Amino acid sequence: MSALPNAASPFLGFGRLLRRYGFAIAPEQVSGFMQAVTLLGPRSMADIREAALATLAPPPDRRDEFEAHFQSHFYGSTSAVVEGDADEETRIKDDGGADDQRIEAEHSQEGGELSSALEQLSTRDFQRDDDRLTAFQRKLPSALPARRSFRTVRTPSRGKLDLRRSLREIVSADGDVPSPLLRRRQTVPRKLLLLIDVSGSMKLHTADYLKLAHAIVQGADRAEIFTFGTRLTRITTALRIRDRDQALARAAAQVDDWDGGTRMGPTLLAFLSVPRFSSFARGAAVVVLSDALERGDHAELETAIRRLSARAFRLSLATPLAGDPRFRPVTAALRAILPDLDDLIDGSSLTSLIDFILSLARPAPAASTIWKRVS
Amino acid sequence: MPEVNAETVATSPEAVASHLATSRYLADDSLATAIFLAIRLGKPLLLEGAPGVGKTEAAKAVAELLGRDLVRLQCYEGIDAAHALYEWNYQRQLLAIRHAGEHEIDIYDDRFLIARPLLQVLRAPEQRVLLVDEIDRSDHEFEALLLEFLSDFQISIPERGTIRATAQPIVILTSNRTRELAEALRRRCVYHWIGYPDAEREAAIIMLRAGDVAEGTARAVAAAVQTIRARPLAKPPGIAEAVEWANAATILEKGGSPWPEAFRRAIGVLIKDEEDLSYIAPELGRIVEEALA
Numbered sequence: 001m002s003a004l005p006n007a008a009s010p011f012l013g014f015g016r017l018l019r020r021y022g023f024a025i026a027p028e029q030v031s032g033f034m035q036a037v038t039l040l041g042p043r044s045m046a047d048i049r050e051a052a053l054a055t056l057a058p059p060p061d062r063r064d065e066f067e068a069h070f071q072s073h074f075y076g077s078t079s080a081v082v083e084g085d086a087d088e089e090t091r092i093k094d095d096g097g098a099d100d101q102r103i104e105a106e107h108s109q110e111g112g113e114l115s116s117a118l119e120q121l122s123t124r125d126f127q128r129d130d131d132r133l134t135a136f137q138r139k140l141p142s143a144l145p146a147r148r149s150f151r152t153v154r155t156p157s158r159g160k161l162d163l164r165r166s167l168r169e170i171v172s173a174d175g176d177v178p179s180p181l182l183r184r185r186q187t188v189p190r191k192l193l194l195l196i197d198v199s200g201s202m203k204l205h206t207a208d209y210l211k212l213a214h215a216i217v218q219g220a221d222r223a224e225i226f227t228f229g230t231r232l233t234r235i236t237t238a239l240r241i242r243d244r245d246q247a248l249a250r251a252a253a254q255v256d257d258w259d260g261g262t263r264m265g266p267t268l269l270a271f272l273s274v275p276r277f278s279s280f281a282r283g284a285a286v287v288v289l290s291d292a293l294e295r296g297d298h299a300e301l302e303t304a305i306r307r308l309s310a311r312a313f314r315l316s317l318a319t320p321l322a323g324d325p326r327f328r329p330v331t332a333a334l335r336a337i338l339p340d341l342d343d344l345i346d347g348s349s350l351t352s353l354i355d356f357i358l359s360l361a362r363p364a365p366a367a368s369t370i371w372k373r374v375s
Numbered sequence: 376m377p378e379v380n381a382e383t384v385a386t387s388p389e390a391v392a393s394h395l396a397t398s399r400y401l402a403d404d405s406l407a408t409a410i411f412l413a414i415r416l417g418k419p420l421l422l423e424g425a426p427g428v429g430k431t432e433a434a435k436a437v438a439e440l441l442g443r444d445l446v447r448l449q450c451y452e453g454i455d456a457a458h459a460l461y462e463w464n465y466q467r468q469l470l471a472i473r474h475a476g477e478h479e480i481d482i483y484d485d486r487f488l489i490a491r492p493l494l495q496v497l498r499a500p501e502q503r504v505l506l507v508d509e510i511d512r513s514d515h516e517f518e519a520l521l522l523e524f525l526s527d528f529q530i531s532i533p534e535r536g537t538i539r540a541t542a543q544p545i546v547i548l549t550s551n552r553t554r555e556l557a558e559a560l561r562r563r564c565v566y567h568w569i570g571y572p573d574a575e576r577e578a579a580i581i582m583l584r585a586g587d588v589a590e591g592t593a594r595a596v597a598a599a600v601q602t603i604r605a606r607p608l609a610k611p612p613g614i615a616e617a618v619e620w621a622n623a624a625t626i627l628e629k630g631g632s633p634w635p636e637a638f639r640r641a642i643g644v645l646i647k648d649e650e651d652l653s654y655i656a657p658e659l660g661r662i663v664e665e666a667l668a
Binding site: 167 | 387388404405408409411412413415416418421423425451452453454455463465466468469472482551552553554555558561562563564565566567568607609650
């Protein structure tokens with residue numbers, strides 16, 4: 001059936017293998033791969049590997065996986081295909097595009113403990129919350145703080161002359177000068193970044209937080225949601241599903257560190273070390289939902305918060321502990337990060353969080369001044 | 376530099392690497408292979424990597440290697456067709472209309488057309504190297520616009536028709552990976568991830584790039600920079616910073632500072648973040664001494 005020589009089959013097969021593991025490989029990339037191999041000689045396996053890397057373009061964070069597939073396909077070493085790493089470092093899970101299928105497969109294999117977190121979500125689903133969240137979702141786009149964009153929009157008054165369109169008008173009016181057309185710089189809502197603590201001490205609140213996160217992703221133009229405990233997980237893509245239960249189920253399945261400990265400092269530093277993530281924080285309204293009860297030394301937390309605050313437009317910490325009127329930021333970690341926070345607010349209920357997020361565009365005195373007044 | 380036929384230079388990855396070395400750019404085997412494939416397959420080359428690993432320099436070196444002019448398009452948030460493709464000179468058009476009076480005038484004449492980088496590349500009589508720098512800073516819409524240009528090497532101007540490239544340009548795109556690029560763009564390109572070089576290669580780069588640096592100094596700088604990069608810094612130093620550090624330390628040493636002291640005093644050209652500086656300061660003496668040993 002096929003007119004391709006036998007020698008081509010390993011290369012076609014490699015493309016197929018990668019697709020099976022969730023790499024997005026286009027047919028033209030496979031033909032590019034074969035052309036590249038032809039061009040290079042090939043004189044050694046190293047050449048084939050270089051050609052594969054250059055033409056099949058694996059994303060840098062999946063390079064190791066790609067290498068393992070290459071080894072297993074071209075050298076036949078079956079042990080090479082091992083997923084993940086066993087180190088103690090904070091791992092970052094990114095649910096970006098191509099990984100979706102893989103994640104779903106993992107989920108179906110290990111139902112039990114993950115779905116227990118899911119049950120909680122559905123049993124605590126009150127109708128009242130639903131209405132509040134729907135109203136919140138509707139109000140959110142206009143309530144977010146805005147910045148001026150480079151792009152311009154037409155305006156009836158108070159703008160700069162739009163020469164391009166005015167000239168077209170003049171030409172079509174045969175040289176007559178009609179009223180000039182004006183443009184001014186567009187205002188765009190700022191990005192909203194939500195970092196949700198899913199450690200054991202936050203157990204009571206995570207379900208509400210996830211519902212809030214879903215409403216944010218659905219309502220805001222540009223939002224990113226991460227969960228952190230001992231690890232950092234990006235769940236934005238999962239929350240893009242419109243149906244809330246489905247979205248939360250998918251998000252819950254992605255998080256591996258439910259109800260564990262908190263390594264807030266290292267996980268936030270891990271967040272900042274990925275350019276794609278840290279650049280999202282630039283100029284964004286960043287809300288951290290956590291009790292900030294950091295285990296052990298808080299030096300890393302301090303560094304992370306300082307860096308985050310330098311990038312963000314506004315950095316807020318919502319802690320459920322502040323729901324208690326006797327709460328004062330007296331722990332060593334909180335005292336250390338307080339000067340870098342714009343807001344330290346009550347995160348114990350959905351209502352207070354919703355009110356706060358809808359007020360993000362309104363200026364408020366810095367957290368340290370407010371809490372100095374209280375204590 | 377005389378113009379060279381791309382195919383005669385790019386006969387093999389090794390040939391590309393040795394030609395690049397004469398342009399004072401040391402490429403490893405992978406990068407040389409990617410450049411070789413991009414030239415021979417006639418595809419754009421997408422270079423990704425941390426800031427300061429030499430992505431833009433690679434594009435300059437390729438232009439020098441082929442003896443072509445480099446046209447650079449710097450991307451930023453909000454860049455649009457008028458900044459990248461072409462724009463009409465409206466003021467001159469208005470003036471021309473006023474001067475023409477009753478006479479006929481073609482206001483879409485060449486003299487009113489301002490060619491931006493992409494159009495410049497297409498209209499050039501000979502092949503150009505086009506550098507689309509920091510594509511990750513632009514918006515998704517701009518990436519899509521570029522996609523059209525990259526697949527056909529042509530631009531449609533409504534008033535003038537389609538302009539095709541007289542000689543297909545060599546295109547190099549760079550990205551710091553501050554956001555994920557569209558799959559459609561990645562698959563049209565030959566891809567290469569540039570990492571930081573190992574100590575030996577970095578020492579060679581420092582020797583090649585710095586003005587008057589002893590070999591021992593270059594090796595010490597390379598070793599120290601490797602150690603410093605391994606620390607969790609907000610802004611890890613790039614290759615250019617390492618070169619500057621070697622240069623600055625050499626100047627200070629010639630001015631009378633003894634060795635470890637010269638490195639310490641010149642640290643400002645290597646680490647340009649106050650927080651990183653205070654983080655690394657207590658360890659710096661030890662790192663430099665170990666590197667010099």
